[in-house]
Amino acid sequence: MEDLFCCEARVDFECRAYADPVLLKDGRVLHNLLSSEERHVLSSSYFDCVQSELKPHMRKIVTEWMLEVCEEQQCQPDVYWLAVNYMDRFLSVSPITKSRLQLLGAVCLFLASKLKETSPLTADKLVLYTDRSINFDELWQWELLVLNRLKWDICSITPHDFVDHLMTRLDVSNPWGPVRRTAHGYIALCALEYKFAMCPPSMIACACVVAAIRNELDPTMSATDFTVNDIIAQLQTITHIETEILRGCFEQVDEFLRSLAPPALIASCDVTSNASLGLVSCSTESNIPSNLSIPTATITKNDHEKAGTPTDVRDIHF
Template sequence: MELFCHELVETDSSCRPVRAFRDAVLTRDSRVCQNLLSSERPSIKPGTEPTDEQRYVRPILTGWMLQVCEDQKCEEEVFPLAVHYLDRHMSQNAVLRCRLQLLGCVCMFLASKLRESVPLSAAKLCVYTDHAVTVPEILQWEVLLVSRLDWDLAAVLPSDFLEPLLQTLPLSAEDTASVRRHVLSYIALSSTELKFSVFAPSAVACSCVTAAVIRLDVLKNEYGPDGLLQLLRDVLDTDMVRTHSLVTRDVTIHSTHDSI
């Protein structure tokens, strides 16, 4: 007896595959959050002294990486995961400044393989560097990066907590979609800020959801920042003090971006 598996991949008008539907049965299961919380970790260990490259070059590099991911219409998780790889590598290994763009390409290349339905091609990434980086270099450094990361690539991201958090809020379908878009934008922008790298993804997720809800005022002042944080804390059991400090920083950063 032969078994055949026929998979129908739905596509949008741009012929790009559409991601699977969100399964509320899974996202509402408390075991999902428990597993995420037990597996999460910050990109940089708290107390780690940042290098000069992280202080001065990282903002430029991550800004360029964000533009590439947006131009290629990557899934929202690709850029934060690429920055996670970047921070982990840079916090443990010295990298020449002339090689940082190559490292950024490799991080995006690798992250797209894990979180993108159609991974970025090495040749396309070379184009974004004006051919300062070659395909053989990307492939060679890909092996180097995964070895430096001990092949530990399945990182938990702030966006992984998004659906469990949104389902706890009394939002309409339209408001939920609007909040989701803002939160994903906030998560991407927070990845460009080095100070967020020392916080756990769950804390970043809580801060971004709170900042989006407060900014959009979709709950009509039903919850203040502290009350909303308490509600999210009950869902994820996240430290209230750390999250509150993140929210303050989050609102300050993202209120300056007119594009959101």
């Protein structure tokens, strides 16, 4: 009986990898990431040349649903970005109907969690999250279809891969504290916006790290402040990306994040979650817990945008 309890305890315990300082300080690792990242970046908009029925707002609805699933299941931060990357890459080569978009999102979550999680999302959970609008056979058949269209190349580089490397090399205080968590949260939110799917992951990571540091030091600081300029200059030295390109990406990310919430709220919010992924915690007083979850503060959700099946991307037949 004692052995049985020990066995159950081992099943419930999940190990998470920690940052390896040797790998983080090795410049060859960062160089390999930078030289390989653009292989999985979109080169053009599939809404213009591939997809005739899908619209950008449909993608946003499904990616918000995918984010909610990852938050509720406490997935690793890069599971969500990987899943969105799979979905965008599939849509760039295969036209589909809007009624299949959530099925595609569920399949991409299925694949990404298998690659990154020690306990992947199960088919049963994903079917439940879609309010049973899909079935197991569809999920498994489309899993093979997506893998085939992606040519089984699913080890995409994500912005999350760069965060620790950048924070290790930046001259900032407490890099493993709230700045790192906030950067991961901002990266997750950027996946909601289609235009960022065409940006290299390193640029998204740099922009989100700058935004996170600015948020920690002084949220009211302008994008042209000396401190922001200094951080961008450091990132240029680290990544060898042109300063103006980094600044332009940061300004776009900053504008997008501010569009999700009023400036006063952005100034007092820290984007965190149990998986460092996308949930927003807002504290205006020091005695308010930093993990207070108010996702509706940053992303305004209507009733149809909850974690059920989005009706805007389904064919409804009466």
